[in-house]
Amino acid sequence: YFKAAIFDLDGVIADTARFHFLAWQSIADDEGFSLPAVVDDRVKGVDRMASLNIVLEYAGRTYSDAEKEALAAQKNERYVKLIAGLTPADLLPGAQLLLDRLRVDGIGIGLASASRNALPVLKALGIFEHFNTIADANYISHPKPHPEIFLTAADGLGVSPADCLGFEDAEAGITAIKAAGMTAVGVGSAELLREADDIVSDLTAFDYDRYFRTLI
Ligand code: G6P
Numbered sequence: 012y013f014k015a016a017i018f019d020l021d022g023v024i025a026d027t028a029r030f031h032f033l034a035w036q037s038i039a040d041d042e043g044f045s046l047p048a049v050v051d052d053r054v055k056g057v058d059r060m061a062s063l064n065i066v067l068e069y070a071g072r073t074y075s076d077a078e079k080e081a082l083a084a085q086k087n088e089r090y091v092k093l094i095a096g097l098t099p100a101d102l103l104p105g106a107q108l109l110l111d112r113l114r115v116d117g118i119g120i121g122l123a124s125a126s127r128n129a130l131p132v133l134k135a136l137g138i139f140e141h142f143n144t145i146a147d148a149n150y151i152s153h154p155k156p157h158p159e160i161f162l163t164a165a166d167g168l169g170v171s172p173a174d175c176l177g178f179e180d181a182e183a184g185i186t187a188i189k190a191a192g193m194t195a196v197g198v199g200s201a202e203l204l205r206e207a208d209d210i211v212s213d214l215t216a217f218d219y220d221r222y223f224r225t226l227i
């Protein structure tokens with residue numbers, strides 16, 4: 012059995028991946044180019060600047076560092092507006108029940124999100140108190156697919172990586188979990204998340220008893 016669960020946020024617990032994509036689309040619109048749907052998957056788990064670089068591959072011109080800083084800031088302003096109305100209804104299916112069960116069973120719960128907006132999102136969703144540790148994206152020097160953020164969360168929980176189960180909707184995230192020496196549950200498309208040890212379409216399909224010991 013596993014001793015801890017470490018979660019990505021956007022697209023695993025929170026229905027916010029679509030807001031990241033919408034915000035990027037509105038930036039592309041303003042800049043006069045359009046984004047193909049694949050960008051939605053390409054920016055999952057990828058930090059803000061690296062996501063912008065992916066977006067700008069479709070722009071047809073190069074941007075200076077100052078322009079990039081400005082666009083990244085604009086994207087964030089729009090994203091922050093989009094998430095301003097988040098409520099517990101924006102939790103993805105199965106998330107609340109899973110977090111509740113883990114807490115009751117005394118399993119460590121960690122967050123490994125690349126988002127600098129993770130704290131307000133957790134608070135708006137009403138699940139901030141469920142987390143025993145949050146690996147702060149602001150202090151992570153190597154973004155996913157590097158394992159640093161998952162290892163930091165395991166460290167915060169005082170659990171060895173081999174005893175941690177990681178949950179991710181992004182390819183880069185699954186790679187990070189595996190590189191950390193953890194077991195990976197992919198949430199979403201089996202095609203995209205091939206490296207995962209187990210795949211569920213959403214958290215309602217997660218087989219809790221296979222991974223965690225139920226105490227009551
Ligand atoms: C998550 C999302 C990415 C996003 C990143 C940074 O990993 O999946 O799409 O780019 O967080 O988010 P931030 O809120 O810091 O811009």
Ligand code: MG
Nearest residue numbers: 019021022180
């Ligand atoms: Mg994600």
